[in-house]
Structure formats: C-alpha cells, structure tokens
Amino acid sequence: MKLRRQNDVELGVDMTPMIDCVFLLLIFFMCAATMSKVDLIPEVQLPVAPKAAVPEDLRGRGVVNILPVGTVTGTGESVTEERPFLVYGDLLDDAGLQKTISARRNEDPELRVYMRIDRNADFALVRRAIRSCAGAGVFDIIFGTFQSNPGGGS
C-alpha cells in the first residue's frame, strides 16, 4: 500500500501565551511602582510596635526623617547634631525644619507631621523635631513604625 505523505505543516512558535504573560507582568510592575513623590528614606530603620495601626488615609502628611548622628545619607552627607532632620534629601537644622513645616502648613492647614525616626536615634533629636512642629503650629504628630520585625535584631 502506498502511503501519501502529509502536506508539510508550517512550523511557527506561538507567541500569544508569552505576550499574555509579559502584559501581566507589565501591569503588575506598573501598579507596584510608586510614581508619586514620597520621602521614604530606606536608610531609616523604623522601630517595631506590634500594636501600631496601619493607616487608611495617607493624605495631608509631611514626612520628616530622623537618622542617628553620624549616619551618611543617600546624597553622601553626614547627619550632624546641628542638622539632623532629613526632608526631601536636604539636611535641616531646627529653624530650617520649622520653616519647611510652616510653609507646608500654609499650603495645607490640616497638615500632620509623619516622623520616620530611626530606632537608634536619641530622643533628644525627636524632642527638637517636636518643638519645631509646635513652633510651626502643627500639633498632630505621627511616629512611623513597623508592626513586626521579620529581619530580626533590635
């Protein structure tokens, strides 16, 4: 019996599932990317407070980062006793912080100051920051914390 050879089938790689996956990944990373201007400095090791509440409303917050004296910031500057407050990449002294908060408060009278303070920073720095807030007329202050410490350590 003579067998007929089947017609040659054109071999092609089906790209559709790959494109689907790539689109999904693209959408995921677009959603995960933080495009808004936030001032969350990764160098700040926040303290741990298991009873702290995760906020739902993040509006109207002015961020102040406080690192221990001697820490080198992302811009290469070193935190000093005179200028310990890090706001949008600039190290500020007490008067500078008060001026910045005052200017922000003029834009938004409901401003709350969100202090991201390193767990190893001295309370003296925190007290100075609180005093600057009070001087600028802002009385609502929030301390940033982590609810757990998966990395361990103190």
Add this chain to the structure above:
Amino acid sequence: MKLRRAPEEKMEIQMTPMIDCVFLLLIFFMVSTTFYRQEADISFALPGVADQSDSVEIPDEQVIEIAEDGRVFLNDLQYDNPEDPDLPELQKTLIRFKQTADANKVPAMITIAPAERVKHQRVVDVLNVCAAAKIASVTFAVEEEGL
C-alpha cells in the same frame, strides 16, 4: 488583452515592534520598582491642640519616665526589665488605669518623659503599651522653656 489579477496578499499585523516596546517597559518598571515594607502609625497630639471651648474635666494623668538605660518608671515605680520590649507589667497596670478612668468617666492621660539619650525604640515600646491599653491621650513632657 486579458489582465491577470495580482495574487491577494495576506494582511498581517506586525507584532514585533510592539513586543519590543512592551519588553522595554517591563524592564524599566522592574528596575525602577522598589518594594517598601508597609509602615504603621503611632500618633499623639501635643498639648496645645486642646480645645478651650470644651468643658473642663480633671483628667487622670500618669507620668511614665524612661531612663537612659531603658528602665521605665510609672509614678516613680520601676516596671519590667530594661531589656524587655513587651513591658507586660506596665501593660497590665495601664489597662487597669484605663478601666478605672473609664469607670470614673474621666479621660486617661499619659505623659511620657524620656531622658535625652534614650533610644527611640524604647520610647516606641512605651507608646506601644499605651496603644495596647487603648489609651489615646498620650503626650510628651514639656520642658520649662516650653514647646
């Protein structure tokens, strides 16, 4: 003269440039994305925020002092081990204090007075215990020169 019809060309959408663009975007977002751990709040209000039009109530106020070495004192009595972040004895006392204040219908207030060189984590440990006892009115000690 008889014209021959040109063979019909198969119309196809060229996907290659689009896939190139999508890959570029994907790589951009992968590189630029930074994953932050979710942060939580511990909030307090400075004394200046009190509304003067409110009726005057005498609050039940307690002072918690924190020494440089981490020892915690409530009304001059030391509570818990300086190394213990959970402060269980202080928490029990504050829960009882809150219950008593609620029963007497007076606001429970805590003033925290940390030493200058206390590490911030220790202050947050005390704030955490206040949050566990559901005490919302927490503030920091005002020095003589005032805030």
